[in-house]
Amino acid sequence: MPVKPKNSVIAERLESLLASTKRSAHNVKLGSNWTCPYCRHAQVVSAERIHDVDSELEVHGSRLTTPYLRVTAVVCANDQCRELTLSAGLSSIVVAKTPVGTHRHVRRPGKSWTLLPPSTAKPQPDCVPEPLRADYAEACAIRDLSPKASATIIRRCLQGMIRDFCGIKKGRLIDEIKELRALVEAGNAPRGVQHDSVDAIDHVRGIGNIGAHMEKDINTIIDVDPDEAQRLIELTEMLFEEWYEARHRREQRLQQIGAIAAEKAQAKAAPKAGEP
Incomplete structure (x- = not known):
């Protein structure tokens, strides 16, 4: 089996790191097991019910090296719920120089927020005062x-x-x-x-x-x-x-x-x- 050039291996590792950090930016991803925070219904996330928006923020002077924002929206599959869960993660893009050129990868989110629902509180029955x-x-x-x-x-x-x-x-x-x-x-x-x-x-x-x-x-x-x-x-x-x-x-x-x-x-x- 032919041996890949060392430079090619380095490039593949950087691409793999980029993909893994993007996948780990949020706990929710396509095909994952997920429990709706509104109705507590367990489900597998399907393609039509999840959407990610990635944005490189073009601002200058920030302490973050090129701020990078990811927003994830998930809709509950339960017909009696169908609520929207919305989260955001802020990270930064890091530039790495290698023998094969300059590569950019996204760090793991330094900060994350759950925008919807407004809290992680589970619905409690009326028998609780x-x-x-x-x-x-x-x-x-x-x-x-x-x-x-x-x-x-x-x-x-x-x-x-x-x-x-x-x-x-x-x-x-x-x-x-x-x-x-x-x-x-x-x-x-x-x-x-x-x-x-x-x-x-x-x-x-x-x-x-x-x-x-x-x-x-x-x-x-x-x-x-x-x-x-x-x-x-x-x-x-x-x-x-x-x-x-x-x-x-x-x-x-x-x-x-x-x-x-x-x-x-x-x-x-x-x-x-x-x-x-």
């Missing part, structure tokens, strides 16, 4: 802009859950957590409330305090990054499901059983044909 859903949605909306503030709002949301779902209302969250822990240990906590979830809520209390209170030494900076804020958001989603949604499903099933029993009893008590 509206004030809790509002806090959750706000925490999702500001997760990247201010992770510390997002963590603080999640802390408030979890306190609201303890007060509403568990019926514990005290002046401080730490005291409410202590009482909830005592109920769990005594076996008197509401259905679905477990030791590990109480521990997790206590951890969130400490993290949320970072955003709610200044450290005694103002030069001590303890940060919360977006990924950490996202973990707190996911805990809230989990407790929504384990507490409110599980209780709602149980109530519905029991009501259905009661309705079936009432229907059978009524049919049994009804006079048979020919009877007075």
Whole structure:
């Protein structure tokens, strides 16, 4: 088999790098598995439902070496949704000189934004009280802009859950957590409330305090990054499901059983044909 010239191999590697960085600019690409952020419907992205626009920004004086913008639009395939997801990624074009000439490739995005939907909040059912859903949605909306503030709002949301779902209302969250822990240990906590979830809520209390209170030494900076804020958001989603949604499903099933029993009893008590 003929050996390719060294210069040709270098050129192919640069072209491969260019293609890979373009593909990785966004998580969504043609043929990939994707979950719609609006309706949570899992699907494979088809050619007619995704569109990329690449643009080299012709501006001078930027710290970025030739800014490069990619905008990706995806439409949900679910007929009951069909919402538009829109994202943007900003990177730069780098010029590399090789023995075979000058080549340009696009760096991985230095910054990326989700333009639509306005946040990563998942739709929550009506069985979750509206004030809790509002806090959750706000925490999702500001997760990247201010992770510390997002963590603080999640802390408030979890306190609201303890007060509403568990019926514990005290002046401080730490005291409410202590009482909830005592109920769990005594076996008197509401259905679905477990030791590990109480521990997790206590951890969130400490993290949320970072955003709610200044450290005694103002030069001590303890940060919360977006990924950490996202973990707190996911805990809230989990407790929504384990507490409110599980209780709602149980109530519905029991009501259905009661309705079936009432229907059978009524049919049994009804006079048979020919009877007075």
